Amino acid sequence: MNTAIGITVTIQNTKTPVVEPIIKPFDLQIVKAPKTVKYNDINLNEWREYGHVKTDTLWEFPTRLREGGHSNEYHGNFIPQIAQQLYERFTKKNDIVLDLFFGSGTSGIEAINMGRRCIGVELKQEQVDFVEQKFTPEQRVTDVRTICADSTSEDAKEKIQAAIDILGKEEGKDKAQFLILHPPYDDIIKFSDKKEDLSNCASTQEFYEMFGRVAKNGYDMLEKGRFAALIIGDKYANSQHIPLGFGCMAKMNELGFITKAIIIKDMQGNERAKGKTANLWRYRALAGGFYIFKHEYVMIFQKV
Numbered sequence: 001m002n003t004a005i006g007i008t009v010t011i012q013n014t015k016t017p018v019v020e021p022i023i024k025p026f027d028l029q030i031v032k033a034p035k036t037v038k039y040n041d042i043n044l045n046e047w048r049e050y051g052h053v054k055t056d057t058l059w060e061f062p063t064r065l066r067e068g069g070h071s072n073e074y075h076g077n078f079i080p081q082i083a084q085q086l087y088e089r090f091t092k093k094n095d096i097v098l099d100l101f102f103g104s105g106t107s108g109i110e111a112i113n114m115g116r117r118c119i120g121v122e123l124k125q126e127q128v129d130f131v132e133q134k135f136t137p138e139q140r141v142t143d144v145r146t147i148c149a150d151s152t153s154e155d156a157k158e159k160i161q162a163a164i165d166i167l168g169k170e171e172g173k174d175k176a177q178f179l180i181l182h183p184p185y186d187d188i189i190k191f192s193d194k195k196e197d198l199s200n201c202a203s204t205q206e207f208y209e210m211f212g213r214v215a216k217n218g219y220d221m222l223e224k225g226r227f228a229a230l231i232i233g234d235k236y237a238n239s240q241h242i243p244l245g246f247g248c249m250a251k252m253n254e255l256g257f258i259t260k261a262i263i264i265k266d267m268q269g270n271e272r273a274k275g276k277t278a279n280l281w282r283y284r285a286l287a288g289g290f291y292i293f294k295h296e297y298v299m300i301f302q303k304v
């Protein structure tokens with residue numbers, strides 16, 4: 001606080017000096033206590049300062065962020081700006097983020113960059129081994145815990161609980177404060193040959209059923225009142241649009257999550273089809289009566 005308190009001495013008839021304190025009112029600055037909601041650190045008293053935090057349902061990122069420890073070696077990862085936006089809105093410093101499809105660990109890298117912690121579950125052991133190298137031994141103790149498990153399983157749940165107990169011990173946290181679900185988009189990209197892999201389902205119905213089991217584990221591990229994000233795109237099969245996003249949203253709602261937002265994320269920054277491939281898709285679209293996907297969804301849910 002920048003307060004000026006001065007003293008003047010007035011001499012009256014050269015007798016006893018009278019001491020008068022002077023407080024200049026215009027020098028007093030009232031510093032308000034930050035006004036925040038329970039699930040983030042945004043100071044609502046200074047809401048105009050958060051121009052970088054998105055509040056609209058159309059997210060456009062012209063390029064993928066490559067700084068801050070991020071690389072783009074994994075086909076099927078999301079761009080780091082998604083994690084940044086989500087953490088700003090739905091987490092506080094030191095919160096524990098749970099990611100049940102960890103992949104190349106984008107959510108974990110960004111958690112560290114932003115002073116959050118992360119537990120990442122991934123099915124493929126080689127991927128877990130690779131991702132662990134992105135973190136220092138100290139970070140692997142205090143900030144990021146990687147778990148190799150099938151996220152649909154009870155085994156995964158037990159390992160997650162053990163990791164939360166270690167990370168949250170000091171603050172008495174026994175659940176995660178934010179959940180990220182970025183599943184395979186059904187069979188669009190095949191991640192492994194494992195039968196537990198959601199990209200290996202025999203049908204889209206089976207995909208929804210397995211996704212529902214992962215989401216149930218996430219629901220159980222998430223603190224009440226907190227938020228979850230589902231990042232997913234749709235697909236075409238047998239000449240028709242298969243709305244994977246809305247199918248998975250229905251699974252989230254069945255569990256008790258309420259839907260807070262359906263955000264359309266422009267995919268131009270991370271699409272790979274260029275040149276001849278892009279032309280081929282344009283030809284196919286014109287010939288087949290469909291449209292080329294340029295968006296995916298970031299859906300926001302709350303456990304109430």
Ligand SMILES: C[S@@+](CC[C@H](N)C(=O)[O-])C[C@H]1O[C@@H](n2cnc3c(N)ncnc32)[C@H](O)[C@@H]1O
Nearest residue numbers: 077078101103104106123150151182191197198
């Ligand atoms: C779309 S990628 C996630 C990418 C991640 N968000 C990133 O930025 O790197 C989906 C991941 O889920 C994993 N996966 C598939 N089925 C799984 C399961 N049953 N349990 C855990 N992970 C699974 C795949 O191996 C793949 O790495």
